[in-house]
Amino acid sequence: MLPxxxxxxxxxxxxxxxVFALLVVVTLVSLVALVLSHAGGGRATHADSDRVxxxxxxxxxxxxxxxxxxxxxAVVQSxxxxxxxxxxxxxxxxxxxxxxxxxxxxxxxxxEGAVLDTAPSASGVCxxxxxxxxALTVVAVLANLYWRTRFVVPNxxxxxxxxQNLVVAVAAxxxxxxxxxxVIVTARWIVSSNAAGRLATxxxxxxxxAAGVFVWVLPVGRDLDAFHGIAQxxxxxxxxxxxxxxxxxxxxxxxxxxxxxxTSAGGAALWRAAARKCLVLIAVWCGGTAVLRIADxxxxxxxxxxxxxYIGAALMAFDLATALLAMWLYVNTSRRVAVPxxxxxxxxGILFALTVCRVILGVALVPRVPPLNPALITDVYGNTLAQxxxxxxxxALCALGFALLAIALVTSSTVAATPVRHRPTPSxxxxxxxxxxxxxxxxxxxxxxxxxxxxTVRIFRPEQESELGAPDRVADVLAQSTQRFAAGTTYGSxxxxxxxxxxx
Numbered sequence: 001m002l003p004x005x006x007x008x009x010x011x012x013x014x015x016x017x018x019v020f021a022l023l024v025v026v027t028l029v030s031l032v033a034l035v036l037s038h039a040g041g042g043r044a045t046h047a048d049s050d051r052v053x054x055x056x057x058x059x060x061x062x063x064x065x066x067x068x069x070x071x072x073x074a075v076v077q078s079x080x081x082x083x084x085x086x087x088x089x090x091x092x093x094x095x096x097x098x099x100x101x102x103x104x105x106x107x108x109x110x111x112e113g114a115v116l117d118t119a120p121s122a123s124g125v126c127x128x129x130x131x132x133x134x135a136l137t138v139v140a141v142l143a144n145l146y147w148r149t150r151f152v153v154p155n156x157x158x159x160x161x162x163x164q165n166l167v168v169a170v171a172a173x174x175x176x177x178x179x180x181x182x183v184i185v186t187a188r189w190i191v192s193s194n195a196a197g198r199l200a201t202x203x204x205x206x207x208x209x210a211a212g213v214f215v216w217v218l219p220v221g222r223d224l225d226a227f228h229g230i231a232q233x234x235x236x237x238x239x240x241x242x243x244x245x246x247x248x249x250x251x252x253x254x255x256x257x258x259x260x261x262x263t264s265a266g267g268a269a270l271w272r273a274a275a276r277k278c279l280v281l282i283a284v285w286c287g288g289t290a291v292l293r294i295a296d297x298x299x300x301x302x303x304x305x306x307x308x309x310y311i312g313a314a315l316m317a318f319d320l321a322t323a324l325l326a327m328w329l330y331v332n333t334s335r336r337v338a339v340p341x342x343x344x345x346x347x348x349g350i351l352f353a354l355t356v357c358r359v360i361l362g363v364a365l366v367p368r369v370p371p372l373n374p375a376l377i378t379d380v381y382g383n384t385l386a387q388x389x390x391x392x393x394x395x396a397l398c399a400l401g402f403a404l405l406a407i408a409l410v411t412s413s414t415v416a417a418t419p420v421r422h423r424p425t426p427s428x429x430x431x432x433x434x435x436x437x438x439x440x441x442x443x444x445x446x447x448x449x450x451x452x453x454x455x456t457v458r459i460f461r462p463e464q465e466s467e468l469g470a471p472d473r474v475a476d477v478l479a480q481s482t483q484r485f486a487a488g489t490t491y492g493s494x495x496x497x498x499x500x501x502x503x504x
Contacts, residue, residue, distance in 0.1 A: 002094035002216060004070055006087065006230050006380050009094060013379065026062040027098075030105050033059035037109055053108040060106035067099040074241060078140065078233040083147035087381070091241035092230040093212030096248045100205070103252035122257075123193055126250050130190035133246030137183045137234045140242065141176040144235040148172040167302045171295040178288035179235040182393070183243045185281050190250045196273035198250075198258040203278060205251030207399035208244055208392075214399075215392050223363045225392045227381045238391040268411040275407045276330050278400055282355070283326035285397065290319035296387070307386075311365045315389065318361060322354040341412035348408040352401035359398060362389035 003009030008019060033056045070091060077088040149172050152165045186204065189197035215221035215229035222228050227237065234240030262270045293316035300307040329347055332339050368384040376382050 002097065002213065003092035003228075003230055003380070004094040004098075005074065005089035005092050006227065007089050009092060022066065026066050030060050030063045030102055034105055049109065056108070057106045060102045063098065063102040064106065067095050067102065070095050071241075071245060074233075075136070079143065082143055083150070087227075088232060090227060090230045090232045091245065093209065093216060095241075096212060096244050097209050099245060100209070100248040100252040103249055104256075107253070107256070122253050125253055127191045129246050129250050129253075130187045133190075133242045134183055134187045136242040137180060137240060140234040140240055141180050144233065145172055145176045164302050167299055171292075171299050174292060174295050176235045178285075178292055179238050179240065181284050181288055182239055182281060183234070183246075185284055186243065186247060189277065190246065195258055195261060195270055196277055198254045199262055199270060199274035200277040200281075201247060202251040202255040202258060203274060203403055204281070204396070204400060205247040205255070207403060208247055208396045210399050211392050211396035212244075215395055220363075222381070222383050223385060224359065224390050224395055226383050226385070226388045229392050230381065231392065237388060239393040271407045271411050272333065275404050276333055278404055279326045279330040279333075282351070282397055282400065283323045283330065285393070286319045286323035286326065286358070290316045290323060293319060307367075311367075314365060315358075315361060318354060318358050322351065322358060325351050325354065341408075345405070345408045345412055348401075348405040352398070352405045355394075355398045355401040359390050359394050362394065 001010050003012055004023075006012070008015045036059075037052050037056050074089055074091045081088045149169045152168050152172075155165045156162050156169065158165065186201065189201045212229045215225050225237070231239070231241035231244050234242060258270075261267060262274075293312045296307070297309055297312045297316075299305070300309070300312070325347065329344070329351065333344060363385070366389055367386045369386045371377055371382070371384060377384070
């Protein structure tokens with residue numbers, strides 16, 4: 001149902017019947033491998049499991065070979081038609097999804113033990129895929145840069161058109177760099193053994209596959225992507241088929257194990273870490289497209305093109321807003337920063353809305369012009385937009401933004417539903433047997449010493465006075481008054497000898 005390139009697929013006129021027959025055969029063989037792997041009941045010995053796993057791999061090799069053949073044909077045609085008016089075949093979503101399905105079917109029967117056994121080999125294959133995709137993307141960007149600037153660079157020093165040629169060359173370089181940035185970011189996820197990066201790759205592959213189906217099936221897809229979801233080489237219309245194939249293939253190889261780990265107990269932290277990596281991708285792409293809108297304004301001003309400047313300014317504003325919000329969420333959703341969960345979910349919703357608005361404005365604001373050559377608009381590709389702003393990758397970012405919103409809602413509710421751990425109550429002191437207590441000897445406690453009398457306050461006398469023996473009348477009066485107060489008596493009349501008299 002999905003196209004494999006602009007010249008082959010269901011509903012595409014002129015598709016080769018022999019290739020259709022070959023595709024049907026290899027698809028049936030791949031399905032036979034799935035049927036045989038689940039036949040015979042659940043009681044299988046280790047030798048039977050190994051035989052079934054080898055059979056799955058062998059029966060899926062033809063499908064994988066056909067997908068690789070379409071990829072090789074697309075690469076060859078991209079170079080042979082580069083710099084001309086001919087449109088290369090590209091690689092459609094049928095190849096992305098078909099390749100992922102064949103890789104899933106070729107793997108051992110899914111189980112936790114099988115995932116652990118194949119983890120080292122899967123990591124090696126993913127590293128090969130990541131580096132190969134990055135190398136092909138760099139070659140495609142450099143080739144497209146050469147074809148776009150081969151007539152411009154020699155005339156940069158011209159007195160009349162030097163500025164125009166320089167601006168066009170700079171814009172071509174910027175378009176190539178922006179197309180390369182997402183591949184660099186995602187290649188790090190693929191080649192590393194980080195679980196969050198692998199989960200982010202799986203999320204991206206799922207959203208890319210959904211975007212490819214969406215753009216091809218819906219009529220508006222021709223406006224969202226001039227090639228109707230059929231990816232071309234990198235820098236032609238943004239992200240190239242090299243990246244799409246790498247994402248879907250890597251997700252098919254490592255996606256099962258990482259999703260199993262993420263759905264297990266305590267997987268909420270892994271989902272949040274993968275979401276933060278996806279935020280980096282959104283910020284990089286939207287920030288890069290904002291720079292491209294500035295480059296478009298410069299080109300329009302220098303070449304005196306009839307493009308209203310407010311269109312580029314509005315698109316740039318939404319790109320910048322999306323990039324800044326994604327970076328804010330990336331910084332403030334780390335473990336070191338405490339942000340209310342409701343606020344985070346709300347901001348993820350705004351991010352999703354901004355990604356959708358970018359796509360809508362990229363189609364609605366761009367003026368439409370009649371094509372100079374009506375033959376360029378076929379039943380498969382082509383539209384009447386003056387400039388193609390959006391692409392299938394922008395639609396994939398919309399789906400990715402929705403996935404991030406769902407992750408934020410689910411993980412926040414999971415954390416909120418986690419019971420609070422209370423401190424364990426101290427265990428009671430073990431009590432001894434009462435009979436043993438009765439048999440123990442009685443300990444006689446000493447009675448407290450009897451109190452001799454009320455305490456009196458003694459006034460400090462310096463050693464000099466005690467040694468000299470000089471009478472101190474004031475000290476005697478204070479001492480006597482203290483003794484009287486402690487004994488409960490008051491002052492009365494005194495006899496000449498100084499002895500106090502009792503109260504009447």
